[in-house]
Amino acid sequence: MDGFASITWHGAHDAGTGEDREIFTTVDFARDCRGGQFEIYFCSTACLRAFFNSWVEALELKIRNEKRRNAKKRGRGE
Numbered sequence: 001m002d003g004f005a006s007i008t009w010h011g012a013h014d015a016g017t018g019e020d021r022e023i024f025t026t027v028d029f030a031r032d033c034r035g036g037q038f039e040i041y042f043c044s045t046a047c048l049r050a051f052f053n054s055w056v057e058a059l060e061l062k063i064r065n066e067k068r069r070n071a072k073k074r075g076r077g078e
Contacts, residue, residue, distance in 0.1 A: 003036035005029040007059050022070055027060040029055060 006028045011020025030038045042048040 001036040003033035
């Protein structure tokens with residue numbers, strides 16, 4: 001069994017209201033961890049917070065990029 005850790009963002013659900021239904025993006029932190037487990041250690045809660053903030057920032061960047069890509073597609077009538 002392999003373990004993983006990722007955060008995922010998606011637009012509105014099919015039955016819900018809102019924008020960006022076509023966007024689903026994820027940022028992996030750990031992939032293919034043998035035995036399904038992994039550990040991370042931090043020297044302080046400040047470092048822990050910085051790590052998670054950088055992880056969320058990476059996800060936000062991917063969201064912005066997907067929104068731009070989808071806007072271009074809509075502009076071309078795809």
